[in-house]
Amino acid sequence: MAEARVERRLAAILAADVAGYSKLMGVDEEGTLAALKASRREIIDPKIAEHRGRIVKTTGDGMLVEFVSVVDAVRCAVDIQRGMAERNFEVPTEKRIEFRIGINVGDIISDDNDIYGDGVNVAARLEALADPGGIMVSRTVHDQVRDKLSFGFEDMGEQTVKNIARPIGVHRVQISELAAPAVTKSGVVTSSSRPSIAVLPFVNMSGDPEQEYFADGIVEEIITALSHMRWLSVIARNSSFTYKGRNVDVKQVGRELGVRYVLEGSVRKAGNRVRITGQLIEAATQHHIWADRFEGSLEDVFALQDRVTESVVGAIEPSLRKAEILRGRAKPTENLDAYDCYLRAVAALYELTLEGHEVAETYLKRAIELDPHYASAKARYAYSLIFRRVQGWARPEDGATALAIAREALSEGGDDPLVLARVAMTLTYFARDNEQAVVLADRAIDLDPNSAEVLIMSAWVHCFNCVDPDKSIDQFTRAMRLSPRDPDTGRACAGLAFANLIAARDEEGLRWSQRALNEVPHLTVAHRAQILALVRMKRIDEARDTARRMMEIDPDFTITTRMPPYRDPIFRKELHAALQKLGLPE
Numbered sequence: 001m002a003e004a005r006v007e008r009r010l011a012a013i014l015a016a017d018v019a020g021y022s023k024l025m026g027v028d029e030e031g032t033l034a035a036l037k038a039s040r041r042e043i044i045d046p047k048i049a050e051h052r053g054r055i056v057k058t059t060g061d062g063m064l065v066e067f068v069s070v071v072d073a074v075r076c077a078v079d080i081q082r083g084m085a086e087r088n089f090e091v092p093t094e095k096r097i098e099f100r101i102g103i104n105v106g107d108i109i110s111d112d113n114d115i116y117g118d119g120v121n122v123a124a125r126l127e128a129l130a131d132p133g134g135i136m137v138s139r140t141v142h143d144q145v146r147d148k149l150s151f152g153f154e155d156m157g158e159q160t161v162k163n164i165a166r167p168i169g170v171h172r173v174q175i176s177e178l179a180a181p182a183v184t185k186s187g188v189v190t191s192s193s194r195p196s197i198a199v200l201p202f203v204n205m206s207g208d209p210e211q212e213y214f215a216d217g218i219v220e221e222i223i224t225a226l227s228h229m230r231w232l233s234v235i236a237r238n239s240s241f242t243y244k245g246r247n248v249d250v251k252q253v254g255r256e257l258g259v260r261y262v263l264e265g266s267v268r269k270a271g272n273r274v275r276i277t278g279q280l281i282e283a284a285t286q287h288h289i290w291a292d293r294f295e296g297s298l299e300d301v302f303a304l305q306d307r308v309t310e311s312v313v314g315a316i317e318p319s320l321r322k323a324e325i326l327r328g329r330a331k332p333t334e335n336l337d338a339y340d341c342y343l344r345a346v347a348a349l350y351e352l353t354l355e356g357h358e359v360a361e362t363y364l365k366r367a368i369e370l371d372p373h374y375a376s377a378k379a380r381y382a383y384s385l386i387f388r389r390v391q392g393w394a395r396p397e398d399g400a401t402a403l404a405i406a407r408e409a410l411s412e413g414g415d416d417p418l419v420l421a422r423v424a425m426t427l428t429y430f431a432r433d434n435e436q437a438v439v440l441a442d443r444a445i446d447l448d449p450n451s452a453e454v455l456i457m458s459a460w461v462h463c464f465n466c467v468d469p470d471k472s473i474d475q476f477t478r479a480m481r482l483s484p485r486d487p488d489t490g491r492a493c494a495g496l497a498f499a500n501l502i503a504a505r506d507e508e509g510l511r512w513s514q515r516a517l518n519e520v521p522h523l524t525v526a527h528r529a530q531i532l533a534l535v536r537m538k539r540i541d542e543a544r545d546t547a548r549r550m551m552e553i554d555p556d557f558t559i560t561t562r563m564p565p566y567r568d569p570i571f572r573k574e575l576h577a578a579l580q581k582l583g584l585p586e
Contacts, residue, residue, distance in 0.1 A: 007110045012073035012141070014053065015123040016080075016101045017062030019132035027094065035097050036061065043083040044099075051076035056115050064123075066115060070105045070144050077101045077135045078173065082258075085133055094470065102126025104138045118164070125164055129156075130172075131515070139169030152256060156518055174256060196233035196259040199223050201244040202276070205268040215267040216241070217343035218276060222263070222308055224418075227450040235259060236452035236483030238350075254283020261289070265308075272297050278308050299336065338370035342377050349384060352520070354393050357384055368405075375413025382406035383422035383457075386429045390525050392554035392562070399430040410440075417448035421457035434465045434567045445475075455479035456492050463499045466568035472499040490520030497529035498564075501536075502571055509533040522553050525564070528579070535578040547582045558585045 018024070024032040048055060048065055051072040056064040067073035080099065088096040104126060106119025126136040137145075142153050152174040158167035199222055204215040220237050227234040235257050243253065250262045265278035279291035294308060345363035348356045364381040368374055385402040388394050406426040413419040424440035427433040441458035448454050459475035462468060476496045480489060493516035501509035510533035516526035527550035534543035551557055559579045566572045580586070 012067040012070040013123040021061035098132035100130035135173040142171040198235040203266040341367035378409035379422040417444040420444035452483040469503040494526040
């Protein structure tokens with residue numbers, strides 16, 4: 001008797017499930033189930049139908065969907081995640097329904113309306129790698145859709161996953177986690193009711209590459225001033241600066257960063273004169289809302305920045321009171337030479353290398369010499385010494401130096417949220433003064449709730465305090481939403497790893513530590529988080545591999561000198577024991 005023929009076909013497979021579903025059900029079974037059903041009814045099922053998908057099966061919090069077109073599968077996933085982000089915008093973090101989605105394309109076996117095979121298994125493994133609200137696709141998917149879709153992809157390299165013999169090439173879809181834009185029938189990108197803006201790097205028109213730092217500094221000051229507006233979501237500097245040196249399509253920027261408005265411009269500096277031009281564009285329609293040019297002497301550079309900021313804010317919401325603009329305005333120093341040194345230091349610090357830190361330290365010291373009351377320069381100098389210590393570049397005198405200069409910064413610039421946040425981190429790290437640090441960090445957030453940099457530092461302070469890890473997780477997550485393409489995301493991911501480990505969520509801690517190392521392979525704090533997660537999970541051989549890689553990066557590592565300032569003695573002792581278990585030097 002002839003065997004029944006197996007039905008095979010090529011298909012795009014989407015696997016999805018709810019992140020942290022068991023925890024959500026443990027807190028509120030009825031509310032979680034109702035929210036999940038509403039999400040299915042209002043967003044997920046309609047989007048699947050719109051993109052010609054077929055729901056193969058559902059498994060409580062998860063589902064498997066088949067598409068004929070891989071482009072339709074990815075578009076559907078993006079629409080679902082944006083719709084869910086929009087739905088979650090006002091929902092507390094602990095009650096959000098957030099999906100992880102994985103997409104693969106491959107040969108499948110069909111049997112009784114179900115589907116099987118490696119193509120399905122790989123999609124499920126990709127889903128497990130995705131962040132809550134994120135999408136992971138296989139390299140095959142990426143290669144088929146990369147020239148057909150408007151959003152970008154981040155190459156996550158080869159990943160080894162459970163029950164799949166070969167490593168999988170993985171790409172993360174770069175959709176904005178901020179404001180969750182959706183496309184209306186008219187083709188206009190909409191967001192939440194809260195306006196959002198990205199300030200792109202201004203073009204240096206001076207003809208002198210050495211003046212790049214000046215143009216960058218102008219943009220950073222505008223971003224800082226705009227971020228004080230509580231009604232306005234402002235993309236962080238590090239994300240918007242990923243477009244530096246590129247000819248960009250404003251509509252694409254709006255989609256990738258999830259913003260309603262884009263500000264672009266140029267800076268021309270010649271002798272003692274500076275000219276700043278700017279134009280504000282509605283991203284979806286590419287309509288020019290506002291354009292202007294400002295000229296003046298270098299002595300008036302702060303007034304020029306203020307005029308640009310006022311004009312942008314006024315164009316977005318004419319009814320905004322000028323008092324709001326004045327409150328967001330901060331003159332860091334009246335000494336232009338000191339300000340010039342400060343801008344050069346900031347540019348060097350963003351390199352995240354020892355050489356960059358040494359260059360930055362020289363400029364920051366010079367800025368403080370030129371203006372002995374320059375609180376921003378002092379706070380940034382103190383904060384830079386933390387990263388030196390974390391990375392194993394510290395000198396014996398760094399702790400005392402950092403504390404002394406941080407306290408000066410606090411007395412001279414205690415109303416500046418970035419000063420407060422950097423001082424809070426310094427007190428936590430070098431003085432173990434968690435209580436005062438938390439007070440300062442919370443005050444910084446009150447003053448500037450839209451600064452990704454302030455949020456990250458505050459989140460670390462609360463993480464070290466070990467009292468409320470969920471607050472740290474919320475702040476790290478908000479920071480990453482404000483800066484979705486930040487090249488310095490690694491440190492936020494490392495913070496999420498430790499916060500989850502403090503909350504005894506070991507798998508989440510491991511996942512975030514790996515994400516951090518994917519972003520910044522030499523980030524030693526992420527290695528330590530990964531070691532603790534792996535030791536807890538009794539994966540000792542993998543923990544030893546991580547320890548070996550860390551020691552290659554930081555050969556002078558000792559447990560005592562690198563122990564972070566966690567307030568909880570039990571957690572600190574456990575971390576010490578995990579490192580000790582692997583034979584790392586005391």
